[in-house]
Amino acid sequence: MRVSDALAVSATGVRKTFGDAVVLDDADLRVPANDVTLLMGPNGAGKTILLSCLCGALSPDDGDVEVLGRSPTEARTDLSFMIQGGLALPDLTGRENLEFYAGLHPRATDEWRDIVDWLDLDRDALDKPVRDYSGGMTRKLELAATLSVDVPLYLLDEPSAELDMTTIDRLHSYLRDLVDDGKTVVFTSHEPMDADIASHVAFVQHGERVAAGDPDALLADVPRVLRVDGRRLVGDVSEFVRDGRLFEDGQERRGFLQDGATVDLAKRTIPDDSNREKVAAADPTYADMFNYYTRVRSWD
Numbered sequence: 001m002r003v004s005d006a007l008a009v010s011a012t013g014v015r016k017t018f019g020d021a022v023v024l025d026d027a028d029l030r031v032p033a034n035d036v037t038l039l040m041g042p043n044g045a046g047k048t049i050l051l052s053c054l055c056g057a058l059s060p061d062d063g064d065v066e067v068l069g070r071s072p073t074e075a076r077t078d079l080s081f082m083i084q085g086g087l088a089l090p091d092l093t094g095r096e097n098l099e100f101y102a103g104l105h106p107r108a109t110d111e112w113r114d115i116v117d118w119l120d121l122d123r124d125a126l127d128k129p130v131r132d133y134s135g136g137m138t139r140k141l142e143l144a145a146t147l148s149v150d151v152p153l154y155l156l157d158e159p160s161a162e163l164d165m166t167t168i169d170r171l172h173s174y175l176r177d178l179v180d181d182g183k184t185v186v187f188t189s190h191e192p193m194d195a196d197i198a199s200h201v202a203f204v205q206h207g208e209r210v211a212a213g214d215p216d217a218l219l220a221d222v223p224r225v226l227r228v229d230g231r232r233l234v235g236d237v238s239e240f241v242r243d244g245r246l247f248e249d250g251q252e253r254r255g256f257l258q259d260g261a262t263v264d265l266a267k268r269t270i271p272d273d274s275n276r277e278k279v280a281a282a283d284p285t286y287a288d289m290f291n292y293y294t295r296v297r298s299w300d
């Protein structure tokens, strides 16, 4: 993927409060132009609010936001924003929704007709009211509305949520094509496989950006993983992993080895031979990377 030195978005010291609740606190974000940037973080970390400040839907209480070299309001017609669950009008059919949105944005195209096919949204479904759609169908409709606008910058809030694996692959290939056409994409996700298409990942925690960079470089800094097969283990390995935490991942639990700890030392604390075999070392995955930067690594 091409990486450019120019910035499509620059946000510095952004603060956003709702009453006493501080949602963004001195948040910084740099989005390289002509690239895919992924924002990851736990529920409630402030990702949607940050995107909303970038697109001008919300005004920060403090800080500077520059989008395509201008204020978000000035750049409004040069970006397309998908807020999850916030676009589709339930009483209109899918087709009526798409025609409605195509009439709103000055740079809308009729490419939604191809995008609904590409995302495999059933043509018959287009003539049904959106209130009868599943979550995944609604997401496909919102993506078709957002991506059929021809702009330099796309801001997408959880585009892959509720999509099946095949559709996520198709979405990835669509986003790659956008970047090949010179566009910039910023999107949020909880889905580790989304890191595959990003050249830049930023982790958000408690309204602050806590780590950012090339996903492979971030992955290289994640400590080695201690993996436990199965959900039950008679014996305690928690003292060998950071914060004493093991994260469930399918049929296994995974934690990050403490400095100086080894899997062999952890095994020795387990009395039963067969249980010892359930403990092993593993290389970190993108799912581990998410847990490490948002739940384990201390930033004080």
Ligand SMILES: Nc1ncnc2c1ncn2[C@@H]1O[C@H](COP(=O)(O)OP(=O)(O)OP(=O)(O)O)[C@@H](O)[C@H]1O
Residues within 6 Å of the ligand: 018, 021, 023, 041, 042, 043, 044, 045, 046, 047, 048, 049, 050
């Ligand atoms: N209009 C609002 N008034 C008050 N608090 C709000 C408002 N909108 C969001 N919040 C709060 O801001 C915090 C951040 O919300 P946000 O939706 O940005 O999180 P998120 O990182 O996108 O989470 P998720 O991954 O669950 O979508 C949450 O604690 C939320 O309750």
